Amino acid sequence: MSFTPRFTRRRGLAAAGTAVVLAVTLAACGSSKDSDSSMPGMDHGAKPSPSSSAPSMPGMDHGSMGDGLADSKDGYKLTSTATEPAAGKDSEYKFQIIGPDGKPVTAFADDQTKKMHFYAVRSDLTGFQHLHPTMADDGTWTAGLSALEPGTWRTYASFVPDSGAGKGKDFVLSRTVTVPGDARKTPLPQAATSAEVDGCTVTVKGGLMAGMTHPMTVSVSKDGKPVTDLQPYLGTYAHLTAFHEGDQAFAHLHPETKVNGDKGGPDLAFQAMLPKSGNWRLFLQFQTGGKLHTAALTLSVG
Structure with a gap:
């Protein structure tokens, strides 16, 4: 499976510096409720979408969306x-x-x-919420x-008009x-090669250079055994969003190959490209x- 950087449609994430090898341990597919999380201040937002076999569109380039800051x-x-x-209360935006x-x-x-993806992130990159209004x-x-x-929070609307001058174009405002x-x-937590959530071990490896697209591989395991039952989420097997420290520039990645039911994993291959130097918070x-x-x-x- 590969991922298309999404500064075209869902345009992409990058990583950088010199060639770096990431070994990301993101912990364990537990069965806790959606509101449970080992990441303080982070909210999953919407409930998981039902499994879907809808494929994404490999190799498609839809033009630059910019950094989402306007x-x-x-x-x-x-x-x-x-x-x-x-503060401290659920609200409607x-x-x-x-x-x-x-x-x-x-x-x-x-x-x-989905017809609309909505994100809310605090200026210090805590409190991530990804919703479908x-x-x-x-x-x-x-x-x-x-x-x-x-x-101070920044709210993002990601959408594709289905009529008018912008029909078929990706926007993040x-x-x-x-x-x-x-x-x-x-x-901001220091740059690290590992983090934990719920109970799956996610290992990410890849040689990455700033401003250039390079392959990365995400492998999912549990109790030392490969996970092969990843389910589609929003029509793909993984959804990766990143925000730049300081200005909160937006980047987004998604798989581009056809989903094969609830049989994803253990290895997910994708392309990564981040346009700016500095720290990025990845979700x-x-x-x-x-x-x-x-x-x-x-x-x-x-």
Whole structure:
């Protein structure tokens, strides 16, 4: 299986510096509830999607989405009336995508089985949430956010219009929102080759160089044995999102080969390319036994 970097459709992650070998141990496919996590402040967001055999599109290039840090691009604009959600309480974030004609967009194409992917990440790269909001007839989307800690958050909308000037093009637009209260910054965990989540061991190896696409291999095991029952999540066997320390630039990766039912693993091959030097916080999502696992890892890019 290979992954296409997603600064084309779902454009990609990179890694960097000099050639580096990663040995990422991301711990164990347990059977705990979705809200359980060994990563403080991290929320899986939506429940796992049902298994799907829908393939992704290998080798497709859909043009650059940029780094996701602007609220408008090519005439499309992310707007929201959300101002200060209450700290420590679940909240609803409502937003619209306004098209080049000045009207709310209501026609969206499926992208990885969903018409909208929504992310919320605190400025210190904690509290990751990946949601799939619902849209009203007037083009207003509602994302149900789990309780947010005080501080500045950036919210991202990732979508593909299904009509108009931007039909078929990938967009990632973002805005910031402030949650009032005593905002205490959490230091970014140091770059490491391992992290733990739920109970699976995930090993990542690959020689990576900044600004260049290089192969990486993710191997999943449990109790020393290969895992061969990875289930499709959003039509693929893994979902990888990364955010750059400091400016929160966005990058995203997904598999490009056809899914073979609930028979994924143990090895997943993908391509990686991160455009900026510095630290990136990676969030790897995969599914086993109907349970969505999210592991976080800091990667240093030279």
